[in-house]
Amino acid sequence: EIVLTQSPGTLSLSPGERATLSCRASQSVSSSYLAWYQQKPGQAPSLLIYGASNRATGIPDRFSGSGSGTDFTLTISRLEPEDFAVYYCQQYGSSPRYAFGQGTKLEIK
Amino acid sequence: QVQLQQSGPGLVKPSQTLSLTCAISGDSVSSNTVAWNWIRQSPSRGLEWLGRTYYRSTWYNDYAISVKGRITINPDTSKNQFSLQLNSVTPEDTAVYYCARGYSYCMDVWGKGTTVTVSS
Numbered sequence: 001e002i003v004l005t006q007s008p009g010t011l012s013l014s015p016g017e018r019a020t021l022s023c024r025a026s027q028s029v030s031s032s033y034l035a036w037y038q039q040k041p042g043q044a045p046s047l048l049i050y051g052a053s054n055r056a057t058g059i060p061d062r063f064s065g066s067g068s069g070t071d072f073t074l075t076i077s078r079l080e081p082e083d084f085a086v087y088y089c090q091q092y093g094s095s096p097r098y099a100f101g102q103g104t105k106l107e108i109k
Numbered sequence: 110q111v112q113l114q115q116s117g118p119g120l121v122k123p124s125q126t127l128s129l130t131c132a133i134s135g136d137s138v139s140s141n142t143v144a145w146n147w148i149r150q151s152p153s154r155g156l157e158w159l160g161r162t163y164y165r166s167t168w169y170n171d172y173a174i175s176v177k178g179r180i181t182i183n184p185d186t187s188k189n190q191f192s193l194q195l196n197s198v199t200p201e202d203t204a205v206y207y208c209a210r211g212y213s214y215c216m217d218v219w220g221k222g223t224t225v226t227v228s229s
Contacts, residue, residue, distance in 0.1 A: 035215035044207050044219035045156070056217065088156060092214035096173045098146070098158035 002027050002093050004101035012109040019076040021104045023089035028069045033092040036065055036074045039103075040085045048087075049074065076106075084108050111135035113208050113220035121202075121227050127195040131208030131220055138184045138191055139164045144171075144211035147182060147193045150222075151204035161211060162191055198227045 003026040013019055023034070031052035037045035047056040049065035052072055062077040076083055089101040117129035131145070138145060144163035150156050160172035162182045172180050181194045195202060206223050209216035 033214045037216075044209075044222050045216075046219065047215055047217045050213060050215040050217075090156075090215065096158050096175075097161065097171050098148075098211075098216070100156035100158070102155050 001095060002029060002091055002099055004089050004091055004099055006087075006089060006101035006104045008104060009102075010105045010107060012107050013079055014109045015079050015081055017079050019074075019079055019083070019106055021074040021076075021087055021106070023067075023072040023074070023101050025070045025072070025091060029072075029091045029093070031068050034065075034067070034072050035090045035092075037088045037090065038083075038085050039088065045088060079106075081108075111210060111218045113210065113218060115206075115208055115220040115223045117206075117223055117225075119224055119226060121198055121225060122229050123199055123227055124197055127193070127198050127202060127206075127225055127227075129193045129206055129208070129223055129225075130190055131192070132188065132190040133210075134189075136210065138162075138189050139186055141165055142212070145182075145184070145191045146209045146211050146216060148207045148209055148216070149202075149204040150207070153201075154204070157204075159193070159195075163211075200227050203227045 005024045007022045034052040036049040039045040053065045064075045086103045086105050088103045112134045114132040121127045144161045146161040147159040160182045179196045184191045208220040210218040
């Protein structure tokens with residue numbers, strides 16, 4: 001079973017700053033199988049990035065994903081007020097079929 | 110535009126069965142390119158994938174080990190929806206339950222979520 005560990009748990013930044021969120025897998029993960037989601041309070045998660053680096057439909061280009069093997073990164077180049085939320089990474093595997101990290105809360109400093 | 114509309118009770122008694130439905134618009138439960146998933150979220154367990162159903166000339170199911178033996182996910186082609194049944198629930202099954210479409214190794218469309226409390 002692959003475990004995803006996200007860091008930091010909480011990230012405090014100001015609008016306009018750059019955010020770098022990490023997702024580390026306990027075993028190597030195919031880049032095709034790594035996704036990122038954003039979740040705002042009271043809402044369902046929404047897909048941001050799939051295949052480690054591909055933006056989902058309608059996602060602004062300030063969001064980017066990178067990484068391979070066991071280390072993946074979500075970068076938000078210039079934070080907008082609406083970007084403050086919780087972010088989850090997710091991998092597709094054999095058991096469980098989908099596994100999620102514990103999340104990084106991005107809060108306004 | 111694909112949308113998922115969830116329905117079902119928000120309160121279930123311990124030992125009883127949790128039943129939720131997810132109605133699909135803009136896609137087909139019988140699509141052979143996607144899968145239909147149930148996920149739950151609680152403070153103690155985070156986001157937890159429960160299982161999925163999908164059609165590839167015949168119907169298949171995948172279930173998480175954590176709920177295997179208690180869970181059934183069924184498609185309903187006549188109503189273009191799919192359902193979740195979780196048997197013998199305990200307070201640990203209290204969570205927000207989501208349905209979601211699985212496509213290309215991720216979940217690209219989600220329902221709004223149903224808060225389910227297990228309590229007598």
